[in-house]
Amino acid sequence: MICTKCHERAIISQRYSGQHLCQDHFIQDFERRVAETVQRNEMVKEGERIAVAVSGGKDSTALLFCLCRILAKRDVELVAVTVDEGIAGYRDDTIKAAKAIAERLGVELHIVSFREEYGYDLDEMVPGKKVAPCTYCGVFRKNALNRAAKRLEADKVATGHNQDDEAQTIMMNYLKGDFERLMRFRPWRAQRGLVPRIKPLREMPEKEIALYCMVNEVFTESRECPYANLSLRADVRDMLNDLESQFPGTKQSTVRGFEKIVAKAQGSYAQMDLAACKECGEPCVKELCKACELLGALKIRIKLSK
Ligand code: SF4
Ligand SMILES: [Zn+2]
Ligand SMILES: [Zn+2]
Structure with a gap:
């Protein structure tokens, strides 16, 4: 398979766009699309300090690496924040990876832990996995990130949520029939006390993020969180992956369709103070x-x- 843009060997075939891309053109395409998402949504302004949530997994590693490249010529400061939830046999490795990528890129890294912030590790909060670990983890992680961003005087928090995550969250809220929550998923104005969040990778498929890490040699696969398969998200993820392989572009249209709904609904759903x-x-x-x-x-x- 030959690259659509040159005569090199292609490393990826984008079924949704019909393009085959070689390594160089894939990297260019990836960074151009992330830069466009950032620009189109006015995610970053000159002079801002952005706290980048870096877990050490592939998404946040790609996020930090890509932001360093696309914002290199702008007056924007990046600082990395890692949340240590306290998940034995999993988080230690990813924290090492977060430290390594931050050091390699010369970005200051701050680690905040559930134990220091709330008095318990996640493992202690969900003994025997009797209560939904991801619910606890999600709530405390958001809270810890917001607190850390305020301490660091950051203007925004950037997270590594990708197109797959976005499509899953939208679908989960559809399945639960929770339209109010779905509308809150895309807030249209800043809220007091909440450091605004940006998701520069939200239009990028998870597989391309993994490939971007691989070709830039910034990430080696690590094991999955031991709690990952206990959530509704895991089932929705599998369902969307099946649909995507049968009908390429399903995830993209789920996210784009939702954006259209948000645009129409703006104003009809008052955002709570x-x-x-x-x-x-x-x-x-x-x-x-x-x-x-x-x-x-x-x-x-x-x-x-x-
Ligand atoms: S899978 Fe669940 S418990 Fe594990 S890190 Fe993600 S949200 Fe937290
Ligand atoms: Zn090429
Ligand atoms: Zn409180």
């Missing part, structure tokens, strides 16, 4: 933020089990 949590001061819709709510229930559960 956030208050400050009475326990920790983080933004929330009720009296307590979700993290303090879960933490309260967790403390009762631990007390009862003694």
Whole structure:
């Protein structure tokens, strides 16, 4: 297979675009598309400090590497933040990988842990996996990232969510019939206390992100989180992968279709004003933020089990 743009051997065939690309043209195409997403959505402004969430997995590694390249000539400062959830036999390796990529790129790295922020590792929060680990992990990770970004005086938080993640989240909310939540997924104005989040890789397929890491020699495959298969997301992921292989472009159209719905619905779904949590001061819709709510229930559960 020959590259559509030159006479080199192609390393990827993009079924959704009909292009075959060699290594150089794939890297160019990848970085151009990420730069376009950043520009079209006005994700980054001159003079800003961006906290990049780097878990050490392939998505966040590609994110940091790609942002360093596409923003190299702009007046934008990148700082990396790694959240250590406390997942034995998994997180230690990815933290090492996060340190290595940050060091290689000369980006300052800050590590925040669930244990330091909330008093428990994720493994202690979900003994015997009786409660949904990903629910706890997602809520506390968001909260920890927001707190860290504020401490670091960052203007934005960049996360490595890719097109697959976006399509999964949209589909999960469709399946749950949770339209309110779906609309909150794409906020259209800044909210008090919440450092704005950007997702520069949101239009990039997971497979291309893995390839981008491989050709740039920035990532070696690590094991999957031991909790990953316990969530609805895992089933939705498998379902979308099946559909994508039968009908190329399914994930892209899921995300693009959702963008059209958001554009039409803007204004019809008022975005809630956030208050400050009475326990920790983080933004929330009720009296307590979700993290303090879960933490309260967790403390009762631990007390009862003694
Ligand atoms: S799979 Fe679930 S528990 Fe594991 S890191 Fe992801 S959200 Fe956290
Ligand atoms: Zn080429
Ligand atoms: Zn709180």
